[in-house]
Amino acid sequence: MEKPPLSLNARLIQRTEVSPGLLILQAAPDGWTLPEFRPGQYTVLGLPGSAPRCVAADSEANGDGENGEDGRTTHRDPVKIIRRAYSISSSSVGREYLEFYVMLVRSGELTPRLFALNVGDPLLMGPKITGMFTLDSVPDDQHIVLFATGTGLAPYMSMIRTSLAENRHRRVAVVHGAYHSWDLGYRAELTTLARVCPHLTYVPLISDPDHEPAPWKGQTGFCQDVWKSRAIDADWGFRPSKENTHIFLCGHPGMIQGMLELLTEDGFEPHSRKSPGQIHLEKYW
Helix, strand or coil: CCCCCCCCCEEEEEEEEEECCEEEEEEEECCCCCCCCCCCCEEEEEEECCCCCCCCCCCCCCCCEEECCCCCEEECCCCCEEEEEEECCCCCCCCCCEEEEEECCCCCCCHHHHCCCCCCCEEEECCCCECCCCCCCCCCCCEEEEEEEHHHHHHHHHHHHHHHCCCCCCCEEEEEEECCHHHCCCHHHHHHHHHHCCCEEEEEEECCHHHCCCCCCCEECCHHHHHHHCHHHHHHCCCCCCCCEEEEEEECHHHHHHHHHHHHHCCCCECCCCCCCCEEEEECC
8 A cells, every 4th residue: 555645644553334325434644643632522524625535425527627537526625634523532641543433425525535435544533532511510519411313423432431321420321313223333332331320321223113123122212302201200210300300412413403392391500611500412413
């Protein structure tokens, strides 16, 4: 393999296909050391416009590129690095690599190229890790509910893997919504953790049970339905309130808006630097 450009400072070391449009990628730095970071933060991934796109991607023959031999196209600037921010899903304790949970956007610029990567291929991974969507502002005596849709689960996996799975003095609930059961990334890991960690509740739910290959026995609907059904209350034995619980929202804006309305009705307040509250949010659109 040719030596990569200096800007491509990492190598893909693992590629796990969750479903046709979902990948878990692990990338390790090439010749440098990962900095310390806090669970919930993000960094940048990137590839040049000349990088190939996956077969499932839409064509870029809309003025943004030129057709290639395979019917797909290259970016109009083959040298320029296409960059996007992604939350880190790996633990912040071991820093040999970073893990990312990525959804394919077929018409996008970067994700079709990420999906075309093979183990060993070079890519850009930003050496700066940042973000305020962390547990820093949550008091140690507060319980935590993590609501996510799709790849919005990524920052929560970093939190759980780093400390929440072992921190047994408070209750933690993870509610993850997707269209289908096969889109529930990390389901096996979270199911296992919930079995061995009595303080951890995992609620996977799907919104399209009619197309499941086998009957779905879990929750259906949306994250808002889980909150309204008081499923977490039943598992915890008490009602999460602004006095005892902080709630994180990450994913589709519709979920975030719907949950904000329900939570504010129950007395929870959005968190900001100037006005501390119990609702923390990160939009993935």
